[in-house]
Amino acid sequence: MASQTSETKKTPLYEEHLALKAKxxxxxxxxxxxxxxxxxxxxxHVREHVGLFDVSHMGEIRVKGSEATKFLQYVTINDVTKLADGGGQYSAILNEKGGMIDDLIIYKISSDEYFICVNASNSDKDFNWIQKQSKNFQVAVTNESQQWSQIAVQGPKSMAALATIASPEFKNLSYTHIQKASLFGESCLIARTGYTGEWGYEIYIPNSIARKTWAALLKAPDVKAIGLGARDTLRLEACYLLYGNDMNDDVSPLEAGIAWATKLDKGSFIGRDQLINQKESGLKRKMFxxxxxxxxxxxHGMKAFDLKSGEVGEITSxxxxxxxxxxxxxxxxxxxFKEGDSFLVDIRGAKKHATIVKRPIYQAKAK
Amino acid sequence: MALPKNYKYTKEHEWLDVQGNSAVIGVTDFAVEQLGDIVHVDLPAVGKTFKAGDSFGTIESTKTVSDLYMPATGTITEVNNAVKSAPESLQSDSFKNGWLVKVQLSNPSEVNSLLDAAAYETFTKE
Structure with missing residues (x-):
């Protein structure tokens, strides 16, 4: 076992992973x-069947109050007024320089309540930032990260697997949508999202039923537990960004290739002026x-060169x-650069040819 | 898998099958197990000479890259192209068909200071 500091937290499923002999x-x-x-x-296994991921380390933040919509419109890049109740959208929060504090998913529970899923390592930073920005708005911001466990059920057979423990209403969920559900008598949330490029669900469950839920799902047909290693290769083929690798506080959403989620015309939001400047003066770098x-x-971190050996950027994942x-x-x-262009990657001193391709690198067949 | 008793071993998890002035070099199944799925192996050109302790290539799993260290000074006489083209084969047979390079040893007495199977086994259990 690798050395473990006292600050290293364990999810409620830690013992389950040990029992499965996980690394x-x-x-x-x-x-x-x-x-x-x-x-x-x-x-x-995830591409062909269905995988279970313990993603309980992810953070959850709830924003509630009469000005919840107005507030999130100001603090995030996407247009929350486009969300219907139960709808979800990919978004991000920016610092005043237009750099990304985090990317996240916002779900609209009702007109005055939103549920936000953020990255594990950023959850305190995000919560502090969102709370700090909220003081002039009629909203309450709560960090619920300690209360929730999260399990992702991903793969072409994920609906059948989840149907073994959830009543069938969830089958009607549209992509990115969320609904309340009861699992083992507890109030839970089921969202149709994921980080693998496959059909799948992310379920938010109270810690008290995490082990029970995990064990029940593992018994469903064609289900296997999947680790973070495969989560990373799956998301990379699907070209989902990984915070800390592909972007950070110095990378704007326009550079990161998520202009589609950046609604510059929705009105004022934190970082917007800097993004408009960046767009008008022309982006210097882009994600490919x-x-x-x-x-x-x-x-990650390897240098990229053009064919004349001039440095042109770096590999982020x-x-x-x-x-x-x-x-x-x-x-x-x-x-x-544009699709089809060649460049060189410095792999430990050897410059190797690479070609820019269309995003995503992998796309699941339509269901 | 049991460690071949007649091989020599290093703390960097290489093995050597010494035959007179030449040796076959590979990595132990302990190392392979630690690395996880091996997806790429980078080996040197035949004719190159490396000192004991030099990195002579890399072995790469889905997540990490590890250097391969030359256990004793020598010149590469052959590389295992089968492993280069199918690195996953190391997973099943790292001690025989998964050999990486063959070398002509410059100073065969250098191998005397390497670990024997029992000492290596103790080392991996520490």
Whole structure:
């Protein structure tokens, strides 16, 4: 067992992972399973069947009050007025320079209540920021991260797996939507979202029923537990960003390739002026998906060069691409690049050719 | 899998099958197990000489890259291209068909200071 500091937290499913002989690693302040039987086998299982992920380390923040909509419109980049009750949207919170504090999903519970899912390692930072911005609004911001466990059920057979424990209403959920559900007599939330590129659900359950829920889902047909290793290769093929790898406080959502979630015309929000300046003066760098055209595996932080060996950016995420084949990832490169262009990745001193491809690198077949 | 008794081992988890002045070098199944899914192996060109302790290549799993260290000074005489093209094969057979390089040893007495199977086994259990 790797050394463990007293600050490393355990999810309510920690013992379940040990029982499944998971390799445990510290991640974002938590001891998490990186793999159970092997990253590649787990990756394949999610693409073909259904995988269970313990994502209880993720943070949950609730914003409630008569000005909840107005407040979130000001503090996030997407347009929350477009959400119907039960709807969800991908969004982000920015600092005053227009850099990303975090990316997140906002679900609208009702006209004065929203439920926000944020990254594990950012949950305190996000909560403090959101709370600080809220003082001139009629809202209450609560950090509920300690109360909730979260399990992701992902893969083409995820509906059948979840149906073994949930009553059938959830089957009507549209993509990104959320609904209340009762599991083992407790109030829960089921959202149709995910981080794998497959059909799937993320369920929010009180800690008290986490082990029961996990064990019941593991008994469903074709279900296996999946670790963070495969979660990373799955999300990379689907080109979902990973905070801390693909973006941080210095990267704007326009640079990160999420302009589609950035509604500059919705009115004032934190960071908007800086984004407008950036857009008007022209983006210097942009996120691209790429595949290696040669041997070698790109990794986060490796430098990228043009074919004349001028430095043009860096790899933000890289790995083997188990479903697509070969290796590739995402890179923050000079904005002058376009799909089909070649560049070079410095893999420990050897410059290897890569080609920019369309995002996402992998797309599930329509159901 | 039991450690081959006649091999020599290093604390960096390489094994050597020494035959006179030459040796076959690979990584132990303990290392393979620790690394997880191996997806890439980078090996040197035949003819290159490495000192004991030099990195002669890398072995890469889905998540990490590890250097391969030369256990004794020598010149590469052959590399295992089968492992290069199918690195996952290391998972099942790291002690035989999963060999990485063959070397001509410059100073065969260097291997005397390496671990024997019993000492390596003790080391991995520490």
């Amino acid at each position: 445990m690693v510290p991640f974002g302040g938590w001891m998490m399973p990186v793999s159970y039987e092997g990253v590649l086998a787990e990756h394949k 998906a790429f595949k290696m055209s040669e041997d070698g595996i790109p990794r 890289g790995s083997v691409l188990p479903t697509v084949g070969g290796a590739g990832g995402m890179a923050l490169l000079a904005a002058t």
